[in-house]
Amino acid sequence: SSNYDPVTPWNYGCQMVALNIQTFDEAMRRNQIRFRESQGFVLKPPILRAMGSAEIDFDPSLPENVPAELMGAPSLRLTVEVIGAQHLPKVGKLGEGTSSKGEVIDPYVVVQVNGLPCDEWKEQTSVVDNNGFCPRWRQSFSTTVRYPSFAVFIFTIFDRDINRDDFVAYGGAPVTHLRSGLRSVKLFRQDHSSATGTSLLVNLKIDRETA
Secondary structure (H helix, E strand, O other): OOOOOOHHHHHOOOOOOOOOOOOOOHHHHHHHHHHOOOOOOOOOOHHHHHOOOOOOOOOOOOHHHOOHHHOOOOOEEEEEEEEEEEOOOOOOOOOOOOOOOOOOOOEEEEEEEEOOHHHOEEEEOOOOOOOOOOOEEEEEEEEEEOOHHHOEEEEEEEEOOOOOOEEEEEEEEEHHHOOOEEEEEEEEOOOOOEEEEEEEEEEEEEEEOOO
């Protein structure tokens, strides 16, 4: 069975969001990135904690109606340069590193932010032909994340194919965990197991925006 997007109930402050863990889809990848380093729980942004004890209404589509101090971390300007990757697994059976197609992959990277509707953002690199060993992109993208406390930053690598692009690996972190500088992003397979020996090299620049 498929999963719904967990970001929407998270944005409304749902205490628990149930997903089918056996379904290896984008929704589960978002869930894994949000909770992987958190020991199983994440503190809600101040506005979502205040709703239960004060007469405060919160509409995720209209966050500008809420005082800034209740929205958590301040607005950020985020620039990411996707430099390259190493030892990307060939596309094969779930969780395996060997190719069922018997061919070298043509990788590209999708970079996205998921959070409040005003912060949703997605870009992708060009395709590198026939190189899963050490592909290089050196492409930069920028976005403003107005409400980082709600947002996760995700890198997903795909293999360009004729009929349907295949999933290769993913990685990421909550936006509030990101730090400027050269970063080696740990990658995971479709079943969320570690893609041992693989990594994605990126250069992050994070600037706090002023009013």
